[in-house]
Amino acid sequence: MSNRHSDLGSHLWDSSAIFRNAVTQFEQAATIMGLDPNIKERIKHPKRALIVSVPIRLDDGTVKVFEGYRVQHNITLGPGKGGIRFHPHVNLSEVAGLAMLMTMKCSLVGLPLGGAKGGIRVNASDLSRQEAQALTRRYTMEISSLLGPEKDIPAPDIGTDAQNMAWVMDTYSQQKGYAVPGVVTGKPIEVGGSLGRAESTSRGVVYTLEDSVKYLNAKGRGPFSVDSKATAAIQGFGKVGAIAAQELHDRGVKIIAVSDVQGAVINQRGLDVPALIQYTNSKGTVKGFPGAEALPLEQVLELAVDFLIPAAIDGAIDEHNVSRVKARIIAEGANGPITADAQKVLEEKGVFIIPDILCNAGGVIVSYFEWEQGLQSFFWSEEEVNKRLREVLARAFTKVIGSYEHYRCGMKEAALIASTETLSKAMLYRGLFP
Numbered sequence: 001m002s003n004r005h006s007d008l009g010s011h012l013w014d015s016s017a018i019f020r021n022a023v024t025q026f027e028q029a030a031t032i033m034g035l036d037p038n039i040k041e042r043i044k045h046p047k048r049a050l051i052v053s054v055p056i057r058l059d060d061g062t063v064k065v066f067e068g069y070r071v072q073h074n075i076t077l078g079p080g081k082g083g084i085r086f087h088p089h090v091n092l093s094e095v096a097g098l099a100m101l102m103t104m105k106c107s108l109v110g111l112p113l114g115g116a117k118g119g120i121r122v123n124a125s126d127l128s129r130q131e132a133q134a135l136t137r138r139y140t141m142e143i144s145s146l147l148g149p150e151k152d153i154p155a156p157d158i159g160t161d162a163q164n165m166a167w168v169m170d171t172y173s174q175q176k177g178y179a180v181p182g183v184v185t186g187k188p189i190e191v192g193g194s195l196g197r198a199e200s201t202s203r204g205v206v207y208t209l210e211d212s213v214k215y216l217n218a219k220g221r222g223p224f225s226v227d228s229k230a231t232a233a234i235q236g237f238g239k240v241g242a243i244a245a246q247e248l249h250d251r252g253v254k255i256i257a258v259s260d261v262q263g264a265v266i267n268q269r270g271l272d273v274p275a276l277i278q279y280t281n282s283k284g285t286v287k288g289f290p291g292a293e294a295l296p297l298e299q300v301l302e303l304a305v306d307f308l309i310p311a312a313i314d315g316a317i318d319e320h321n322v323s324r325v326k327a328r329i330i331a332e333g334a335n336g337p338i339t340a341d342a343q344k345v346l347e348e349k350g351v352f353i354i355p356d357i358l359c360n361a362g363g364v365i366v367s368y369f370e371w372e373q374g375l376q377s378f379f380w381s382e383e384e385v386n387k388r389l390r391e392v393l394a395r396a397f398t399k400v401i402g403s404y405e406h407y408r409c410g411m412k413e414a415a416l417i418a419s420t421e422t423l424s425k426a427m428l429y430r431g432l433f434p
Contacts, residue, residue, distance in 0.1 A: 018314045019097035024340045026100070029416035032409050038432075039424045043103075046073045046096050052142035054120060056134040066135060070118040070143040072152060073099035076426050079150055080116030081106060081364060083157030083186075084139075084164065086127075090119035094314075101335050102364065105357040107426075108419035109396045111368045116152050118143065124159030136164045140171040147172055149182030149375065155367050156186040161239075162198070166191050182374040185367035194370035196385035197363075202243035204362020205333045206251075207390055208354050209307060211397045212329060216352060224306060224329065228252035231270075231305040233327070235259050236312030237286050240333045240360065242277055244309055249273035253307070257300050261312075263287030264295040266303075301325055310337035317342045325351070332356035338412075347410045355415040358393070358400055365392050 023044055030040045054066040069092050072080040082102040085095075095117045103115025120139055127135065146152045156165055165187045172183045181192030189195065196203075206226075213224040224230070230253045234241045237260045245255050254270035262285040265271070272291050279289050287294070301308065301317060304326040310316045311333030317325060322342040330346065331354045332338065338346065338353065346353060366389055373379050380388075396418075403421075404414035 017093075018336050019093040019100070021315070021336055021340055022097040022100045025343070025412055026104070026416055026420075028340070029409075029413040029420060032407050032413055033403075033417045033420065035420060035424060036428070039427055042427065043074065043100075043420070043423070046071050046099060047075060048072050048146075049092060049096060050143055050146060051092060052139070054135060054139045054142060056131060056138055058131055059128050066120050066122050068118070068120040068139045068142060069095045070146055070152070071095045071099040071116060072146065073115040073117075074103040074423070075114035075116075075152075076423060076430060077107060077114055078112035079114060079148075080146075080152035081111070081113040081155070081367065082116035082118065083155045084160050084168070085117070085119035085157040086122050086124040086132075086135075086159030086164075087119065088121060088123045090121045095119050097314075098335055101357060103423070104416055104419040105361050105364055107423040108357050108399070108415060109361045109365055109392055110422070111364065113153075113364070113368060116154075117157075118154060119157070122159075132164070133167055136160075136167040137171045140168045141175075144172060144175060147183055149180060149371070153182070153367075153371055154184050155363070156239075158238075162186055162188045162193065165193075182371055185370040186363075187370070192370075192374050194366060194373055194385060195380070195382035196389070197366045197370055198239070199243050199247075200366035200385075200389060201240050201333070201360050201363035202247055203386065203389065204365065204393055205240065205244045205309060205311070205331050205354075205359055206247040207362070207393050208359045208397060209248075209329070209331050211394060212331075212352060212354050215397075215401060216329075221352070226251050226253060228254070230254065230307060231256050232307040232309065233257040233300050233303045233305045234309045234311060234333075235300045235316060235337075236310065236334065237276075237280060238311070241309065241311035242280065244311065244333060245271075245273045246277065248307075256305060257295055257303055258286055259295070259297055259300040259312075260286050264297050264300045265289045265292035266295040266300075267292040303327070307331060309333045313337065315339055317346075319345075322346060327351065330354065332359045335360065343410065343412050353411050355400070355412045357419060358396055358415050361396065362389055362393065365389055 049071045052068045099117035106113040187193035257266040302324040308327030314336035316337040318339045399418040403417040
């Protein structure tokens with residue numbers, strides 16, 4: 001068998017970290033707001049979880065069995081919504097934790113959707129196109145009992161993209177005998193995708209950053225600006241980080257450092273972001289970019305910048321490196337990039353954290369727009385998509401600030417409180433069956 005597909009099943013990862021962190025932060029918020037203990041107990045547990053074997057024939061003729069997951073955390077508000085992740089560290093606990101964050105995210109921004117997440121334990125970069133297609137289609141078949149426009153609607157995540165979503169849609173549609181574009185979002189435009197979807201998460205990060213700057217300045221905690229006076233560092237130069245860098249660069253912000261899984265680069269005068277994007281599209285990494293110097297990976301999080309955007313993985317800032325973080329505002333582009341313990345340290349230092357369920361909600365908001373457009377068979381312009389995205393995030397930001405000021409808590413707890421207030425009311429109205 002090709003060593004490109006080493007057996008990951010026997011390797012033990014710290015599989016409970018992200019779920020533990022999500023539950024810990026939720027419990028802190030629940031205590032602050034005095035949440036009904038019965039509702040609290042229900043939200044702590046996923047509604048259902050599915051583990052599947054995903055066998056495919058590799059290009060060398062051998063058969064490899066991968067492990068896949070799909071978790072629906074809570075579907076009180078509507079169908080499950082959440083991405084499909086292809087990554088060697090994927091496990092049930094990680095998927096459950098991410099599904100819980102999706103529940104809170106959808107509730108916070110006012111979407112009629114619940115929280116779900118899925119994934120396969122595989123290194124996506126090891127797969128040929130044919131292997132990726134076979135894996136995506138077989139996984140879709142294995143979890144198809146959970147899927148549907150009215151049941152559970154996947155989207156891209158780490159290691160997957162619009163092409164994977166097209167394969168999910170086609171596989172599901174083959175079962176039904178007709179095209180069902182609403183079964184998945186993040187699809188190519190040609191098969192029912194939405195304009196602005198690919199850039200939506202990054203734009204949401206920048207929109208919430210602008211709202212935060214305006215709020216902090218009004219409260220005398222600045223001065224801040226989203227222009228040439230500001231500096232930023234971005235951990236993760238992928239689908240979220242690269243576009244966020246471009247959006248900030250277009251506003252004049254100096255992006256002084258970025259990183260990806262292979263390396264990090266720095267230029268204190270500001271990176272040439274368009275050139276860097278062109279370089280990474282060609283080389284597949286920021287490493288070696290001629291317009292910058294090399295930087296140790298971990299130091300991207302430790303630079304003295306106005307804005308830090310961790311847009312890579314969960315748990316990037318923890319008890320081991322939090323004391324070295326010097327950014328004034330942290331925008332959580334990734335899901336759960338700051339652990340609960342590190343969050344407390346940062347807030348005590350006066351760092352303003354834009355929580356993930358608000359900061360990176362742009363993706364699920366425009367996914368909802370895509371789902372809605374697909375159900376209507378009527379499509380909006382990119383300008384209309386961006387306008388609606390901005391409005392939804394502005395309302396959500398105002399809700400979070402309301403909780404932040406009322407409860408005098410951190411922004412992470414404030415976002416979870418604002419989200420839980422909506423979700424808990426819906427759960428109480430619907431009641432407990434039987």
